[in-house]
Amino acid sequence: MELSKNYLPTIIESKWYAHWLSKDYFSSKPDHREPYTIVIPPPNVTGVLHMGHCLNNTIQDILIRRARMQGKNACWVPGTDHASIATEAKVVAMLRERGIAKSSLSRDEFLGYAWEWKEKYGGIILQQLRKMGCSLDWDRTSFTMDAHYYASVIQVFNDLYKKGHIYRGKRMINWDVKAKTALSDEEVIYKEVQSNLYYIQYPLEEGGTITIATVRPETILGDAAICVNPHDERYKHLHGKYAIVPLIKRRIKIIPDDYVTVDFGTGALKVTPAHDMNDYQLGQKYNLEVIDTMNDDGTLSEAAQLYIGEDRFAVRKKIVSDLEAANYIEKIEAYTNQVGFSERTDVVVEPRLSLQWWVSMKKLSNPALDAVMNDEIHFHPAKFKNLYRHWMENIKDWCISRQLWWGHRIPAWYTTDGSFAVANNADEALEQLKKITKNEQLTIEQIKQDDDCLDTWFSSWLWPFEVFNGLSNKDNEEVNYYYPTNTLVTAPEIIFFWVARMIMAGYEYKLEKPFKDVYFTGIVRDKQGRKMSKSLGNSPDLLGLIDQYGADAVRFGIMIASPAGNDILFDESALEQGRNFNNKLWNALKLVTMWKGKLAKANSKNTLASIDSSTEAIAVDWFENRLNQVAREVDSLLNQFKLSEALKTLYSLVWDDFCSWYLEWVKPGFEQPIDAVVYNKTVLFFEQLMQLLHPFMPFITEEIYHLLNDQSDDLCVKHYFATKQENHEILDAGELLKRVITAIRDARNKNQIKPKDTIQIYIQTEQPIAYKKIEAILMKQVNAIHINYTSEAIPNTILVNIEKDKFFIEADKELDTVAMKEGLLKNLAYENNFLASVIKKLSNEKFVANAKPEVIALERKKQADAEARISTIEASLKTL
RNA sequence: GGGAGCAUAGCUCAGUUGGUUUAGAGCAUCUGCCUUACAAGCAGAGGGUCCGCGGUUCGAACCCGUGUGCUCCCACCA
Numbered sequence: 001m002e003l004s005k006n007y008l009p010t011i012i013e014s015k016w017y018a019h020w021l022s023k024d025y026f027s028s029k030p031d032h033r034e035p036y037t038i039v040i041p042p043p044n045v046t047g048v049l050h051m052g053h054c055l056n057n058t059i060q061d062i063l064i065r066r067a068r069m070q071g072k073n074a075c076w077v078p079g080t081d082h083a084s085i086a087t088e089a090k091v092v093a094m095l096r097e098r099g100i101a102k103s104s105l106s107r108d109e110f111l112g113y114a115w116e117w118k119e120k121y122g123g124i125i126l127q128q129l130r131k132m133g134c135s136l137d138w139d140r141t142s143f144t145m146d147a148h149y150y151a152s153v154i155q156v157f158n159d160l161y162k163k164g165h166i167y168r169g170k171r172m173i174n175w176d177v178k179a180k181t182a183l184s185d186e187e188v189i190y191k192e193v194q195s196n197l198y199y200i201q202y203p204l205e206e207g208g209t210i211t212i213a214t215v216r217p218e219t220i221l222g223d224a225a226i227c228v229n230p231h232d233e234r235y236k237h238l239h240g241k242y243a244i245v246p247l248i249k250r251r252i253k254i255i256p257d258d259y260v261t262v263d264f265g266t267g268a269l270k271v272t273p274a275h276d277m278n279d280y281q282l283g284q285k286y287n288l289e290v291i292d293t294m295n296d297d298g299t300l301s302e303a304a305q306l307y308i309g310e311d312r313f314a315v316r317k318k319i320v321s322d323l324e325a326a327n328y329i330e331k332i333e334a335y336t337n338q339v340g341f342s343e344r345t346d347v348v349v350e351p352r353l354s355l356q357w358w359v360s361m362k363k364l365s366n367p368a369l370d371a372v373m374n375d376e377i378h379f380h381p382a383k384f385k386n387l388y389r390h391w392m393e394n395i396k397d398w399c400i401s402r403q404l405w406w407g408h409r410i411p412a413w414y415t416t417d418g419s420f421a422v423a424n425n426a427d428e429a430l431e432q433l434k435k436i437t438k439n440e441q442l443t444i445e446q447i448k449q450d451d452d453c454l455d456t457w458f459s460s461w462l463w464p465f466e467v468f469n470g471l472s473n474k475d476n477e478e479v480n481y482y483y484p485t486n487t488l489v490t491a492p493e494i495i496f497f498w499v500a501r502m503i504m505a506g507y508e509y510k511l512e513k514p515f516k517d518v519y520f521t522g523i524v525r526d527k528q529g530r531k532m533s534k535s536l537g538n539s540p541d542l543l544g545l546i547d548q549y550g551a552d553a554v555r556f557g558i559m560i561a562s563p564a565g566n567d568i569l570f571d572e573s574a575l576e577q578g579r580n581f582n583n584k585l586w587n588a589l590k591l592v593t594m595w596k597g598k599l600a601k602a603n604s605k606n607t608l609a610s611i612d613s614s615t616e617a618i619a620v621d622w623f624e625n626r627l628n629q630v631a632r633e634v635d636s637l638l639n640q641f642k643l644s645e646a647l648k649t650l651y652s653l654v655w656d657d658f659c660s661w662y663l664e665w666v667k668p669g670f671e672q673p674i675d676a677v678v679y680n681k682t683v684l685f686f687e688q689l690m691q692l693l694h695p696f697m698p699f700i701t702e703e704i705y706h707l708l709n710d711q712s713d714d715l716c717v718k719h720y721f722a723t724k725q726e727n728h729e730i731l732d733a734g735e736l737l738k739r740v741i742t743a744i745r746d747a748r749n750k751n752q753i754k755p756k757d758t759i760q761i762y763i764q765t766e767q768p769i770a771y772k773k774i775e776a777i778l779m780k781q782v783n784a785i786h787i788n789y790t791s792e793a794i795p796n797t798i799l800v801n802i803e804k805d806k807f808f809i810e811a812d813k814e815l816d817t818v819a820m821k822e823g824l825l826k827n828l829a830y831e832n833n834f835l836a837s838v839i840k841k842l843s844n845e846k847f848v849a850n851a852k853p854e855v856i857a858l859e860r861k862k863q864a865d866a867e868a869r870i871s872t873i874e875a876s877l878k879t880l
Numbered sequence: 881g882g883g884a885g886c887a888u889a890g891c892u893c894a895g896u897u898g899g900u901u902u903a904g905a906g907c908a909u910c911u912g913c914c915u916u917a918c919a920a921g922c923a924g925a926g927g928g929u930c931c932g933c934g935g936u937u938c939g940a941a942c943c944c945g946u947g948u949g950c951u952c953c954c955a956c957c958a
Binding site for chain 2: 003005006007190197212213214215216227259260261264265268269270271272276277278279337338339340383386387390391394492523527529560561566567568569571573574576577579580581582583584586587588589590591592593594644645648651652659660663667670671742745746748749750752754755756783830833834837841844845846847848849850851852854855856858859861862
């Protein structure tokens with residue numbers, strides 16, 4: 001079969017993915033084997049694949065494919081998250097385009113549209129994962145609003161309520177005025193903003209004024225007090241006196257409290273309990289009136305008295321000009337401050353007082369904190385333990401209600417008089433409410449379920465067990481087999497949102513950790529180090545990249561640049577490197593398959609020792625040892641989750657050791673046959689390399705595996721070969737050969753001997769046997785026609801020193817003795833300096849007295865070796 | 881404001897308990913090659929005050945202190 005000039009991934013990739021699926025290789029059932037389980041961090045059902053997913057899922061696929069090849073029962077569970085805020089926002093936007101307002105729909109009608117949308121677009125990201133080669137068990141595809149999942153969420157809510165961990169309370173919360181919903185603290189992103197600091201004079205009741213500074217002048221309509229520091233001499237005479245709020249003329253008290261900083265602004269703070277977290281706390285302390293001047297959409301309410309129904313930012317402008325007109329503004333300063341924005345809708349968050357559902361975290365968090373601190377759950381890299389501890393030790397209650405329709409509806413029912421009951425369904429709630437209200441006549445029509453939904457994370461924290469129906473069908477065979485899962489791969493950004501909470505839910509509901517290892521990936525940034533984001537437009541089109549470079553190249557590119565826990569700077573040139581690597585493999589395949597037609601008959605013994613030329617025996621022996629050595633290294637790196645390093649190591653093994661050295665060493669001369677034993681060994685090595693690489697680059701490795709040898713099995717499920725302990729003598733012999741070849745090639749280069757010009761080599765050595773063995777390879781690799789041995793220097797030749805041995809290169813060429821001398825002198829200077837530093841060390845009595853014997857022995861050897869090299873160089877200089 | 885982390889070649893990073901490290905790799909750069917697998921390639925080379933300063937030690941890229949610069953997390957002083 002004719003192989004294409006370059007590797008063409010597209011057809012090959014879809015061919016193998018379809019083949020693997022048809023063989024059911026990715027599906028897993030409990031059996032006698034050791035399980036290896038990963039649950040995917042479920043992407044938003046609205047999501048499309050971006051670089052973060054690419055990194056994250058490539059890592060998971062590497063781990064899963066490796067486990068599969070280790071003979072474990074690998075199970076990688078796919079799925080999506082209903083992502084309440086994000087999805088609801090998309091559906092609302094879609095409806096708006098069709099000219100439908102959400103407010104014109106009933107809840108059921110809206111949910112109808114939402115499900116329709118989910119069915120149509122919800123699977124896109126899962127299809128995209130197939131393109132990347134991800135070996136997920138598609139039969140297990142889960143969704144956080146599947147019927148059993150929904151039921152479990154409701155059950156957990158009921159259970160935590162019964163245990164007293166869930167309560168309903170009025171609190172200051174972060175309010176998203178666009179989505180009209182509460183946000184948890186984690187969903188607020190603070191950004192630096194250029195604001196103004198307005199200095200506003202409030203008239204004092206007894207005459208005169210007091211000036212306060214604020215960035216939010218529109219909130220003065222809700223002012224309930226002015227607060228000053230008790231020790232501030234400027235205001236001591238005003239404690240307990242009254243000031244008048246401009247424009248609306250409300251009378252407010254001046255109170256002292258340590259909270260106020262003397263040297264900020266004017267040292268006087270206006271207190272607006274309804275619209276600021278800290279002011280609210282002051283309000284509680286001094287029993288101040290809470291005047292909520294804002295509606296849920298960010299417009300001003302009746303309570304504001306002025307500008308009713310107008311937007312908060314419009315009002316800010318208006319009130320400033322009105323205050324200026326009435327001479328209340330003393331001055332306006334430019335001021336940079338941090339303002340909270342909604343993570344989902346990017347509007348300025350409004351602190352707002354509201355009645356919400358909460359989870360009390362303290363008790364739930366204790367076992368989860370311990371599990372990570374005593375390494376029952378391992379974090380990779382471990383530095384995230386600190387971060388985790390800090391958050392867990394200062395954990396605050398979790399606001400879980402969201403004013404949305406898309407999600408798990410809060411299972412609480414209310415009567416018109418405000419009584420409520422938490423239950424699994426309306427009927428149960430009715431029974432409870434009859435008792436609570438002591439009204440046996442209460443009917444189901446008279447009670448109403450809470451309109452709100454639960455925070456998305458309140459469902460995703462059950463993911464590691466509920467994908468196996470672990471709560472809805474307790475202790476079933478599957479959950480018992482697969483749980484706890486092995487590795488969670490996720491971004492450090494969601495360590496609190498999700499990781500911490502899964503650990504809590506795991507201990508609460510399974511009495512067991514949800515996973516053994518957590519691998520935190522870095523954040524994918526662009527070349528300039530900026531985070532990839534839609535608004536910056538710096539996220540590349542992943543599917544476009546896969547089309548352009550191939551999935552294997554994309555996987556390679558993203559992995560080669562991503563050390564564990566460090567951010568990765570994404571650069572398309574890494575994908576080029578990946579593509580080039582694929583091409584290199586492809587060309588090596590072309591070379592080896594070319595040999596197939598030209599096999600020399602293997603002799604009867606068919607063993608390496610029988611190969612008539614010792615040349616190939618050495619090459620084969622060396623590479624076999626090298627391959628086994630690296631296979632062990634890679635295994636150890638992967639055990640430590642050093643995936644990037646493992647890939648780099650394999651890359652170098654394939655490119656340098658296999659292609660640049662080994663294949664060149666065994667390559668037969670033009671039109672010459674290759675020994676069958678060598679050929680078979682070479683094919684075996686190539687297969688083993690493909691095995692090692694398969695988890696990283698599944699497609700090309702599978703293709704090459706089949707093209708090499710027409711195998712009936714598939715690499716995807718083939719178990720790893722057993723590695724052998726490497727022989728260091730053989731490895732050293734290989735290294736020596738490489739060194740000699742490189743040094744002679746360098747000498748050829750420096751003396752401008754054309755590649756086609758042949759040379760003769762004279763070796764002066766005490767160990768000719770070592771070189772006899774490698775003569776043939778050496779000649780081939782440096783284009784020498786003869787290798788001779790000599791006991792004395794050969795005049796008019798180029799000299800190369802390797803340790804104590806000398807190589808005299810005879811070429812049909814004028815020699816540049818000046819340059820050679822310069823080179824030798826440079827070398828000599830280096831060696832002399834080195835020797836001096838060693839001697840200095842050895843002549844230090846304290847060193848000899850204190851250092852370990854093996855360290856001293858080593859220094860002595862360094863000295864002897866350096867001295868030998870120096871005398872060799874000196875001798876060479878004399879011959880010039 | 882509180883905390884964590886990082887600083888090694890032009891770039892991205894390795895460098896295990898301090899001693900085969902006057903420091904390695906990939907990419908980029910330079911030189912020579914269209915050598916029958918591969919120019920998306922081959923061969924070779926150059927490139928570093930291990931952020932500054934001080935200390936511990938026989939010995940420091942590594943440990944300690946300090947300064948500088950960067951990144952992230954938490955808090956959110958109006």
